[in-house]
Amino acid sequence: MKCLSLVTAFALVGLLSSCNSLDLPPAPNVQPVLDAFEKPTATVTGPIMEAVADEIAQIRDDIEDSDFFDEILKVIIEVQAEIDDATDEDGNLDIGGGVTFPTPNGGVSIEFICAGWDDLSPTVPDPAKNGTVNLTMRLAGGTIAPLIWGAIDDCRFPVEIGPLRSEDSYDGKIAVHLGTFVSSSQNLHELPITFISDGTIGIDGREIRIKQSFRVTFKIDDEGNADLDGLAILVELDETRSFVYLFEGDLTQGIRDASGTFACNLEERQCTGFSW
Helix, strand or coil: CCCEECCCCCEEEEEECCCCHCCCCCCCCHHHHHHHCCCCCCCCCCCHHHHHHHHHHHHHHHHHHHHHHHHHHHHHHHHHHHHHHCCCCCEEEEEECCEEEEEEEEEEEEECCCCCCCCCCCCCCCCHCCCEEEEHHHHHHHHHEEEEEEEEEEEEEEEEEECCEEEEEEEEEEEEEECCCCCCCCCHCCCCCEEEEEEEECCEEEEEEEEEEEEEEEEECCCCCCEEEEEEEEECCCCCCCEEEEEEECCCEEECCEEHHHHEEECCCCCCEEEE
16 A cells, blocks of 8 residues: 655655555664663772763763754754644544544654755755665554654755855764653653664764764743753663763763762862872
């Protein structure tokens, strides 16, 4: 049976409500990562921090400088808005032409052409030049399931901070976990969102390999604009031991490990109870 599709200005969205579930790409098993965030297994000491502190600082800088996670989240939010616009007050998804899905269940295949570096508003975006975001999203009873996953093919995008402009990119696998089932009208910036990346970040000509799980939270101003507020980095010491390093706002840092949560500071090389 063929799958129905929605074509938008920014993406190809294929609704798989009538399709066999085997048509969906296999979803990654992210439960071990989610468990590690909630129940870390390592007990952090001075020698452990001495070994990993520089790596944690570098991961933070790479994630914040590239902003690649935000580009992926923007795509998800765009598709969420398309679904919301097509959903009536009874929860039915109307894709036009008299075709309606009551409280749809199934999958959504997303293909997004990235902005690119040269022309930020091309008439016909070039996927070969700009790169693409290819994701799979599930719908369950009209809500969006927590896990969204796929592959990013050399997605190129500009990052502008004040007068500065950086030409950035991401190429590789990605999984995004929203934490819970969400409605099509939910503001995703209100949720803690987990990213599991395995690819290469490009930051203004530099290529950086990243295989990292991290969680972000946002602060929303009075005008509804969202900025990164918290970053939690999963530090995996080996196959069985891990802990979470926390950055909250501009000043607060800490660790959540098997013993609990306590303050720490990479720059001062000191945590509650020990230093390195």
